[in-house]
Amino acid sequence: MHFIRQLACFIVFFSGMLNVCAQTFELGVMGGGAGYIGDLNQDKLLKISGFSAGAYAKMNIDAYWAIGLHYNYGKIKANDADSENSQFRDRNLNFKTALNELSLQVDFNFLNYFAGGGTKRFTPYIFTGIGGVFYSPKAVYADKEYNLRFYQTEGQSGAYRNYTLTVPYGVGVKLRLKDNWGLFSQIGYRTAHTDYLDDVSSRYPNPAVWKNDSYLADRKKLSDPSHSQYGAPGIQRGDFRKRDTYMFVGIGISYTFVSQKCYTF
Template sequence: MKNRLHYLIYRFFITLFLTLIFARPSYAQSLLLGNENLTVEVGLNFGPTFFLGDLGGHRGYGTTFIKDLNLPLTKLMKGAFVSVQPNEWLGFRVAAQYTFLAGKDEIINTNGRPESFRKDRNLDFRSDVWEAYTAVEFFPLMYLKRYDEDYQPKLRPYIFGGAGLFHFNPQGSLTDQNGNKTWHYLQPLHTEGEGFAEYPDRPNYKLTQVNIPMGGGFKYLLSDNVNLGIELLYRKTFTDYIDDVSTTYIDPNLFNKYLSPADANIAIQIYNKTPTTITSRTDPGLQRGNSKNNDAYFSLLLKLSIKINGNFNNDYNRKSAEHTRCPARF
């Protein structure tokens, strides 16, 4: 399923991106559908992505959003998008992108206070993330000035929201006595008893799920055909298992009941990696994660796009209209 999803996303967007870039002007004009103000843009975006979940964090009690970030685990997101604007204040976007998420309790700075529980938990994860989404863009200032033909700013703030799909597959690490680290996929190990009869309220989580992308940014018109932008892209998800940590510790004997001997051996080692001197914190039923807040992630993106069709029939006509328009004031 994972390879199939990756293949379909990349094939669709690469084909669409190249087709639109190298399309003849006559083809671009056919996209107008009778609307002389419609513009079509294709572009690339990249920037750091930050994970918001149960693992990692900072001193004190676990918190949310910016205060929960671990910058050393930041990875770069890469993607492509197509944006269609029927007018200057409304747009529709389709995008696909790849990023990488990670979390690690080991890097928490501690002074022996409330964060010691998370530090001692000593869990980690990493996961490739592939996603595709559609969104509606709204330019509030352009909407308020929609009847003012003289209002053509180069810097245009906007907000957006939509719906998407993302695929993740968390891995956790084990380190042997020689310091050699190996990574293992966590979902098949059912580390919190997902899918076990003893935990009917914990179904096995799906690796491909729905998310809600939302955010805002600024679009700057470098020229008639090239735009540069900065955007904050936040994804609300409906799962608390991107990092495979959510609820409580389970009885490790259940791994032998439901898993193969090889998988059970790995699961017993990886579900509980607290130091051997600490035992009472990991008894079955005690807290392993916090299920009150679902996992999320967000990116700070630099966006570069090109316009592949004309507005006002062509840029020459638009400039001529601007030069011959009566001035608003003297």
């Protein structure tokens, strides 16, 4: 839970800043799609597999810099059976998971832009930050859904954590509409501090590592659902990257509360 404590410290700090200068406060909502790059989708960087929605509270420090607290929700999935790669189809893995992300992000506008002022009505921008995401990969086999964390599909000693640190980064554009209203669109990737967003990371295990209990047959099936005994013990189950990545893309609208008591441009 160390990352939760770190994130809580950021939130407390951010809330204090808002109290000092609440006149620069900005609220926004966003909707769009979510994607995933990992062991079941290794190279399609713009592939959308589900929807996303989010909201934020942001403080504009000046026309160029802003810091905000963001919440994003999305769904991602992948299925080897739909892959163009014949080896993936033979492997026959699948997963889906919801993502609940809370992050602290910093924006940098390239032009002198602010929804309540500034000299430009339009600007490209970049952002980065730090956050945490909750996830829980599931798979469907024979019309039954399984929560993969609890089946030790790669011979783990127990269920892995369903939360991890994440680093968001991306680009976007902002457009001032009227008065304090703004329109924005962005694409942002997140490097997760885990390789188990999809429940796939290392190698196929030796079945001897599993307990001989009522779940043994399910563990074997979920670990290697191929139709040709694809996953011999020790064979690489996923790719060699140690981090999964997910992506949110969409369009949103914002409203900025402006007061001359705080600052002017």
